Amino acid sequence: MLTHDTLGIVFANMHEQSVMDMTQERSMASLPFGGRYRLVDFPLSAFVHAGISQVGIVTKSNYQSLMDHIGTGRDWDLARRKGISFLSPYSYTSSEGNMVFHGRIEAIYAIRDFIEHAPCEYVVLSDSDHVCSPDIEDIVNFHIRNKADVTMVCRDPDPDPDNVSNSIAVKVGDDNRITDIMFNRYSEDYLQSINIMVVGRLKLLELVEEASSHAKTMFERDILLANLDTLKVCAYRCSGYVRRITGLKSYYKVSLELNDPEVTAQLFGSQVIYTKVHDSPPVRYSIGCSVKDSFVADGCTIEGTVENCVLFRDVTVEKGAVVRNSVLMQNTFVGKGAELDCVVSDKDVTVSEGKKLSGDSEYPLYIKKKSVV
């Protein structure tokens, strides 16, 4: 449990341009993942496990599904006196009229009242593009111990080009201090940021006020990189399971990694990941079904063959249907004798009897929400 009061802030929309298809009607934070979760569950659960009880969620667009998911925050134990606050797409009035923020600096500037009034010493800022279960208490304590102005949470570098695009790499010198920041480039000498930061609350307000008055927009470039000599920016190395969702391909790949028990032990074993409760009944496996190597959420009915899949809640696989190497989101229906291979189906998709669909493991086939094939 953290010894200092700390505020959590989740940015719900950052990076969603990279997974365009799946975020057409939802925010990055509400992207379904792992059978019953949405990406926002990872930072929220990590906050709650560290004892953070006040969280702001910064939204910009497409946030209806996110609001529906979060509700009162009860399922994360955040239905508290000062629990979870939706920081709706704060349009702020400027000399140019009503504006919606661009970039993290404007986003924070737009919610500065909320941060000013939070009775906290530190602020943890997190995007929702990473699948991980970080120890926030350890991260904040690291920040305090190092007397840092800003701490960036980082992972070992991954040369996968998909991972490098839109990534932030940092070079770490003595005393965990960051000496350089690079954008969209891989180097084995640099760590990669996982877009979680710790800042003192007053420091954050001061930095953002200053940057905002100079029309700056990008936090990492305009505040951190520009001031590396005067600000003490430290890197915390996160050693557990960390994956970044950068598009359909990585979404697919990371999803199927859940069929590795070591991955699930790391992701779910150290701390419970909370999510919205749905009251789905247990999964029914009928006589004659065949299921291997799959991660299956409650509410499914399995009569056919399922191999190496992630099935979200309430998926139906009828008799004679064969589903392999696929991720089927909530309420996907696979009719009799249909065959799917390397498919990502969004919510409420119906694949009719006998249809055959396949993609490639490097290029999975995505089926849009509510489609009927």
Next chain:
Amino acid sequence: MKECVAMLLAGGQGSRLYALTQNIAKPAVPYGGKYRIIDFPLSNCANSGIDTVGVLTQYQPLELNEYIGNGKPWDLDRLDGGVHVLPPYQKASGSDWYLGTANAICQNIAFIDRYDPQYVLVLSGDHIYKMDYRKMLDVHKASEADCTISVMKVPMEEASRFGIMNADENGVIYEFEEKPKNPKSDLASMGIYVFSWSVLREYLLRDDANSESDHDFGKNIIPAMLNDGKKMQAYAFEGYWKDVGTIASLWDANMDLLNPSHPFDVWSKENRIYSRPLSLPPHYISATAEVQNSLITEGSQVYGSVDTSVLFGGAYVEEGAEVSYSLLLPGARVKKGAKVMYSIIAGNSVVEEGACIGGTPEDSESIDDWGIAVVGPNLTVGKNAVIKANAMIYDNVQEGEVKC
């Protein structure tokens, strides 16, 4: 003021569930993969628009109290009403444990009076069924009865195991027989009553003053009302209803869920059954697993073979283990090469490698000796131990030991 308040009798020990109810009250016993028995009456209340429920607890209430909590999962955390746990309490003029079902309600007259209801619905915490209590209440109102009793048809040859209601063609009950030798009708009481509160209140007080009474609804209150010529109406319920008061019936009721032609549909979104969630990740079926005709829920991991069984949250079946016709309650673990047949393994118990639990009816010398084997909660069954069919295990079993 509330039209109807529900009182749920949840204080019984459930002694015929033996090892399963050593530390918990019967309504807290797990059922159907992710439910507990009490989820059924609570969800039925929520789905019937009854928003005020008193839960009468007495025997081992801790786990049940925690489970009910503020009633949020059943939408019973209300500003006015909601779910209230009601243990016996001390009064200015002496106090006592709940002496019987009627006495439990009688001791809580003040609770019911706070809501000034017209009707009181009395429920049991040991039945699995889905029911819209509004329909029963409608019958009660339309027939202007003082008491309406939910009944269902049972096979005539089994009727002598139940409380039998003899009613005329309009459903007006003229006689009640508890477990009659020669039943005159096949209408069994389901232990679900609607009373007009003013009438019940009077009978409860009268019963309370009678030191000879067992203070029981079936034995005392209902016969007394019949004797006085109060209007007693039968409400015929059609659908699945099961008393899960014994090991065999609890196992049966779980197996019913695996029968594809069985009418009981826990899964329909209509009148959904709610439960307090465990927040576990989806379950995992490995490449070495073999799963047939089973119910599996969150947090489970299956590496071995599972056939015609129910796996509750966090159950674990290791590679080479075989589980058939069994229930693995939350957190139960069956290790490599162990065999579990026709058994109930209670919460967090571990069956070590090579152990063999339970047996098939065919392998039993006589069907009378056969039964479901039960391993109580938080126990370890040692390596290569053998637990015969029908055994009831309360303590750890050592390596290689044989238990009958």
